[in-house]
Amino acid sequence: MQVRLSDLKLGETAVIEEVALPESERQLLMRFGFQDGAEVRCSRRAPLGDPIVYSLDGSEIALRVETACQILGARVESRPITDYSE
Amino acid sequence: MNQLLQTMADSTSQSQQQVRTVALIGPPNSGKTTLFNRLTKLRQKVGNYPGITVEQHTGVMALSGREITIIDLPGVYSLNPHSEDERVAVSVLNGSMDGVPRPEAILLVLDATNLTRHLTLAAPVIALGLPTLALLNMGDLLAGRGGSIDTVKLAGELGVPVAIVSATEGTGLDAVGRFLQQANEPVQMTLPVVQDVRECRRWAAHIARESAYRAPLPPAWTRRIDDVFLHKVWGPLVFVIVVGAVFQTVFGLGQPLSNALQNLLAEMGQKVAPFIANDFLRSLLLDGIWKGVSSVLVFLPQILVLFLFIGLLEDSGYLARAALIADRTMHSVGLNGKAFIPLLSAYACAVPAIMASRTIENKRDRLATILIAPFMTCSARLPIYTLLIAAFIPERPVVGVLLGTRALAMLLLYVLGFAAAIGTAKVLKSSVLKSTSAPFVLELPEYRWPTLRSIGLRLTDRGSVFLQQAGTVILCISLFVWGLTNLPLHQGQPPELEKSVVARLGHFIEPVIRPLGFNWKIGVGLLTSVVAREVMVGTLGTLYGRDPETRSMSLQAALQHDLTFSGAMALLVFFAFAMQCTSTLAVVRRETNSWKWPVIQFIYMTGIAFLGAFLVNHALSALN
Numbered sequence: 288m289q290v291r292l293s294d295l296k297l298g299e300t301a302v303i304e305e306v307a308l309p310e311s312e313r314q315l316l317m318r319f320g321f322q323d324g325a326e327v328r329c330s331r332r333a334p335l336g337d338p339i340v341y342s343l344d345g346s347e348i349a350l351r352v353e354t355a356c357q358i359l360g361a362r363v364e365s366r367p368i369t370d371y372s373e
Numbered sequence: 374m375n376q377l378l379q380t381m382a383d384s385t386s387q388s389q390q391q392v393r394t395v396a397l398i399g400p401p402n403s404g405k406t407t408l409f410n411r412l413t414k415l416r417q418k419v420g421n422y423p424g425i426t427v428e429q430h431t432g433v434m435a436l437s438g439r440e441i442t443i444i445d446l447p448g449v450y451s452l453n454p455h456s457e458d459e460r461v462a463v464s465v466l467n468g469s470m471d472g473v474p475r476p477e478a479i480l481l482v483l484d485a486t487n488l489t490r491h492l493t494l495a496a497p498v499i500a501l502g503l504p505t506l507a508l509l510n511m512g513d514l515l516a517g518r519g520g521s522i523d524t525v526k527l528a529g530e531l532g533v534p535v536a537i538v539s540a541t542e543g544t545g546l547d548a549v550g551r552f553l554q555q556a557n558e559p560v561q562m563t564l565p566v567v568q569d570v571r572e573c574r575r576w577a578a579h580i581a582r583e584s585a586y587r588a589p590l591p592p593a594w595t596r597r598i599d600d601v602f603l604h605k606v607w608g609p610l611v612f613v614i615v616v617g618a619v620f621q622t623v624f625g626l627g628q629p630l631s632n633a634l635q636n637l638l639a640e641m642g643q644k645v646a647p648f649i650a651n652d653f654l655r656s657l658l659l660d661g662i663w664k665g666v667s668s669v670l671v672f673l674p675q676i677l678v679l680f681l682f683i684g685l686l687e688d689s690g691y692l693a694r695a696a697l698i699a700d701r702t703m704h705s706v707g708l709n710g711k712a713f714i715p716l717l718s719a720y721a722c723a724v725p726a727i728m729a730s731r732t733i734e735n736k737r738d739r740l741a742t743i744l745i746a747p748f749m750t751c752s753a754r755l756p757i758y759t760l761l762i763a764a765f766i767p768e769r770p771v772v773g774v775l776l777g778t779r780a781l782a783m784l785l786l787y788v789l790g791f792a793a794a795i796g797t798a799k800v801l802k803s804s805v806l807k808s809t810s811a812p813f814v815l816e817l818p819e820y821r822w823p824t825l826r827s828i829g830l831r832l833t834d835r836g837s838v839f840l841q842q843a844g845t846v847i848l849c850i851s852l853f854v855w856g857l858t859n860l861p862l863h864q865g866q867p868p869e870l871e872k873s874v875v876a877r878l879g880h881f882i883e884p885v886i887r888p889l890g891f892n893w894k895i896g897v898g899l900l901t902s903v904v905a906r907e908v909m910v911g912t913l914g915t916l917y918g919r920d921p922e923t924r925s926m927s928l929q930a931a932l933q934h935d936l937t938f939s940g941a942m943a944l945l946v947f948f949a950f951a952m953q954c955t956s957t958l959a960v961v962r963r964e965t966n967s968w969k970w971p972v973i974q975f976i977y978m979t980g981i982a983f984l985g986a987f988l989v990n991h992a993l994s995a996l997n
Contacts (some may be wrong), residue, residue: 312812317570318450319814320490321905331599334608335701340817344490345588347817351704354812 290362293339293355295329301360302326308357320344321358392553394442394474396466398498399482400491401448401734404510406430408482408540409445410830412549415429429473436550446475451570452497457736466501478504480549485537486520486589490579493570495531505533506552512537512545520589521643527584541824565811595690595819602694612698613689616717619682623675623721628752630674638667656859656867665851668905669844672724672956676839677832679718679725684831686714687732688823696815706795707802709813712742712910716794719749723957727964728835735813741801743964744974747957748794748950753906757948758786760910764929765941782945789949793981800995839960846959854904870915875900889947889983890940890990894920902953909953941987951982 295301303325306313313322320343321327330347331340338349350358397412399405413432430445446465447458456458461470468475481498489508499505509515509522515537528535534552538545601607642659649655675725685693692714701712711733719726726746733739762782769778776784820989857875859867869878879897886896894916902909911929917923917931926934932941952975961971 308812314451314453314570315812315814317574318490318493319816320574322571322574329426330596331603333697333701334603334605335698337701337704338697338813338815340603340697344487346487346490349700349815349817351700351813354814 288360288362291356292327292329292341292350292358292360293352295327295362297329297332299362300326300328300364301362303358303360305359306357307359312354316350316354316358319348320346321340321348321350326363327360377723382585386843391439392441392478393439394444394476394503395478395480395553396444396446396476397480397482398462398466398494399448399510400450400484400494402816403448403482403484403491404540405445405448405482407827408480408508408510408538408546409443411540411543411546431473432522436553441553442474443480444473444876449493449494452572453570453799466498466503476503478553479506480552481505481507481533482510483507483539484516485511485515485522488522488586489578491586492580493573495580496573496576499531499533504552505532507533507535508545508549509535509537510540513539513542515589515899518589518926519587520593520990521585521587523585527580527586527630530580530583533970546583546830573668582905587891592819598820599694599817602691603697608694608698612695615686615695616714619679619686620713620717620720622682623679623718623725627675627678627721630678631671635667638663638670642667648733651868653859653862654984657855661852661855661858662848664855665848668851668956669840672722672839675722676835678730679729680832680835681828683714683729684828685823686730688821688827690818690820692732693815693817697817700815701811704813706798708741708798709733709738710815712738715742716746716749719746719751722751722753723747723749724839724960727828727957728839730964737802739969740965742796743961744801745797747952747954747974747978748790748797750790750949751906751954754786754948756907756910758945761930761932761941761945764932765936765938778819786945788950789946793950797977838963844959846962847956850955850959851904854901857994858901869919870897870912871919888990889986890937890994891986892935894941899947899951899953904955906948906953909948937994939990939997943990944994947982947986949982950978952978975977 289304290301292301303321303323305323306316306321308316316322321341322360325343328342329339330342333349334341337352339352339355340347340349341355378723386805397405397409409430409432412434414434432443434441434443444465449462452459452463452466454463464470465473466476466479479498479501481495483495495507507527509524509527515522520846522537524535524537534548535839536545536548536552538548540546541861600612642663646655646659647656656683662962683692686695692711694712695713698710699713703710703712713729714732715726715729718729723746726749727743730739730746733742762779766779766782770776771778771781854875858870858873860874861868863872867873876893876897878900879893882896882900883891883893886892886899894913897916898909898912901912913932914928917926917928917935920931923931923934936944958971960977961974962968965971
């Protein structure tokens with residue numbers, strides 16, 4: 288079932304399937320690891336709910352809801368976040 | 374494995390050129406700057422790349438009698454010329470940047486704890502074909518948190534030598550020296566199409582896997598600290614306390630320090646005065662040059678205090694959390710969370726605030742922050758606010774003993790400045806500085822102890838940049854205004870203020886400021902306060918002190934005698950909006966690297982001030 292990254296609950300993990308943003312924004316997000324196939328865990332929310340902090344590639348990166356809702360993925364069973372195998 | 378691996382011992386291309394210039398490149402947060410400072414031992418120069426707002430650091434490294442120039446490039450994730458930083462990096466590496474020597478070798482700095490991601494940059498850098506050494510920085514953290522990497526395999530995969538280093542600990546750096554002694558071109562390897570970020574990442578993941586990279590465990594204590602600092606309730610509370618402490622210290626410590634320094638400098642001038650016989654020369658030296666120098670120096674305490682805090686916040690990792698907490702609110706006015714600290718600091722003084730805006734990576738957001746910061750009610754506005762409020766607003770309780778009319782007036786002036794800043798931000802962000810193509814992406818680094826060394830470096834860096842580059846402009850303008858107030862010479866003596874060029878200018882602009890309810894004396898005050906707002910009070914003191922009609926009165930009484938109520942209120946509003954601060958203009962020029970923005974800012978703010986004062990004067994006159 289496809290899910291927006293912004294709809295992930297705390298602790299949930301998704302594998303990114305589509306970054307529905309213009310090319311330049313996609314390139315920027317890609318540098319931080321947000322790209323097809325990447326495993327992203329929703330690890331925290333800012334106190335006011337926005338932005339949302341995601342764990343991927345061993346880093347913690349915050350995105351605004353307006354950006355995260357454009358990234359679609361498939362929910363997966365949460366694996367340990369240190370697992371880097373594809 | 375703390376040694377340089379010469380993977381190409383058998384390489385045929387033993388082009389043993391003497392390396393004279395080497396470029397340091399790496400993603401943001403890879404510890405590049407710390408490494409740069411280590412290698413150059415602080416023998417560095419800070420400048421701007423010609424025509425661009427990206428700062429240029431070059432330093433010199435001594436290597437067995439030779440001097441090697443190290444160019445510190447801006448932190449980049451790729452070499453696709455998307456951002457200004459990347460364009461700079463590409464043109465420096467190609468040797469097409471004016472005034473920057475073409476590098477003959479590259480030190481590629483990658484964070485060993487984030488290697489999979491950071492390796493993405495390795496492909497385009499190695500593809501340049503220059504002798505390259507890959508430095509896996511933060512090697513101590515990698516090992517300490519249970520990560521590992523096979524550097525021999527990695528060197529084999531990359532085709533360039535690899536060394537594990539720790540810039541903070543200073544370990545493994547001898548590899549750099551050995552590399553520079555004998556720099557070899559990279560071995561031909563199959564590299565991905567370097568323009569394709571996706572391809573590069575896939576390649577990076579492959580390389581990381583092949584070289585048995587095991588990422589370190591995420592630091593558990595960072596997450597435990599964040600459980601508190603980003604907690605729904607405790608997070609904002611800690612935020613308010615930290616922010617309050619910063620504001621209180623900049624205001625409560627920086628300001629008195631600045632005042633004390635100002636008094637000290639003035640006293641020193643007084644001490645020297647009797648030894649200069651010639652009146653004109655004394656005036657030139659003391660009122661012109663020395664006052665100019667003082668007006669530059671008085672900013673130093675505030676700049677240093679603010680940057681001490683910013684250094685602590687940024688190096689410890691809290692600044693990113695503060696930005697995260699503030700972002701929701703800042704977003705509603707079209708700015709991002711990183712603008713919060715600079716804007717708050719602007720309540721003390723816009724000069725250090727504008728310098729602090731460089732923590733905002735998004736260029737447009739940074740420019741918007743720079744442009745609105747001077748609207749915040751800085752401490753230099755307080756003397757004229759206090760004077761006019763005391764003279765024209767009778768003290769009456771508004772909310773019992775809690776709030777009187779005078780405090781309310783002061784509060785309204787703060788709100789006015791804030792509203793102007795927010796309004797301007799909204800206008801800017803929805804028009805010329807609209808930034809749709811750069812989403813807000815904020816990396817939360819792990820918490821680290823700030824080091825004395827890095828904080829000290831930051832302070833000397835900011836301090837010297839301000840003194841050298843903004844200081845000279847401030848000094849020149851101070852001297853210019855001194856010239857206007859001390860010319861024309863009358864029998865070799867400077868004229869009385871009323872007969873000086875500036876007074877003539879005051880009379881000249883009187884028709885323009887008359888609709889605001891100001892007379893020529895206020896006009897002269899406004900002209901001299903272009904140097905700094907607080908100068909206004911001194912100028913008015915001199916003018917009213919010379920006028921026989923007001924000579925015996927206090928400045929307050931003199932103003933009451935000379936100004937209408939509506940004129941006085943208009944003057945307050947004028948001060949709330951107007952850009953009367955040479956130092957701010959000089960810093961804006963320095964930070965944007967052009968006169969375009971300070972000029973636009975000056976015209977815009979003065980225009981708003983004029984309009985606001987005009988409306989207030991006429992509205993209040995009509996009411997009476």
